[in-house]
Amino acid sequence: MYAFAPDRSLPKPELYRELTESARALVAGESDGVANMANLSALIWQYVDWLNWAGFYRVIADELVLGPFQGRAACIRIPLGKGVCGAAAASGMTQLVPDVHAFPGHIACDAASRSELVVPVIRQDRVIAVIDLDSPEPARFDAEDAAGMELLAKAIAAAI
Numbered sequence: 001m002y003a004f005a006p007d008r009s010l011p012k013p014e015l016y017r018e019l020t021e022s023a024r025a026l027v028a029g030e031s032d033g034v035a036n037m038a039n040l041s042a043l044i045w046q047y048v049d050w051l052n053w054a055g056f057y058r059v060i061a062d063e064l065v066l067g068p069f070q071g072r073a074a075c076i077r078i079p080l081g082k083g084v085c086g087a088a089a090a091s092g093m094t095q096l097v098p099d100v101h102a103f104p105g106h107i108a109c110d111a112a113s114r115s116e117l118v119v120p121v122i123r124q125d126r127v128i129a130v131i132d133l134d135s136p137e138p139a140r141f142d143a144e145d146a147a148g149m150e151l152l153a154k155a156i157a158a159a160i
């Protein structure tokens with residue numbers, strides 16, 4: 001059993017540092033990427049509040065394919081460059097979207113989503129996956145969330 005007990009009221013930089021340390025502990029010694037992504041999705045869900053979706057899309061050939069996640073069933077395949085996830089994967093840049101309805105080409109997997117944060121996971125200079133967070137709150141994510149999730153993405157890149 002894993003007894004992670006996040007204090008969601010911590011200042012964001014600290015919360016994400018703790019999330020990242022917990023994530024390192026969780027994947028340590030496990031080489032199965034699917035198992036690690038499944039556990040990491042659950043961990044993000046526990047640590048980060050006001051989410052309606054949290055999970056992975058993996059870069060396979062020229063598309064993103066749904067990976068382990070928490071939340072409602074979602075689109076399975078997204079072409080690179082399409083939607084918020086495709087933009088993050090194609091550019092290798094974090095996408096911080098305060099209003100998904102204002103993002104050209106946003107793909108609505110869950111109609112409840114209002115804002116979104118997508119960070120690329122980079123291994124050996126290649127985007128291998130993205131971590132996608134959706135929130136029902138407009139402008140839920142800020143630069144501290146983006147920096148925190150980038151820290152996490154770096155820490156787990158070798159384990160997924």
Ligand code: SME
Pocket residue numbers: 053074075078082083084085086105106107108109110113116132134
């Ligand atoms: N909204 C995303 C699609 C994935 S779901 O939100 C889970 C996008 O525009 O890429």
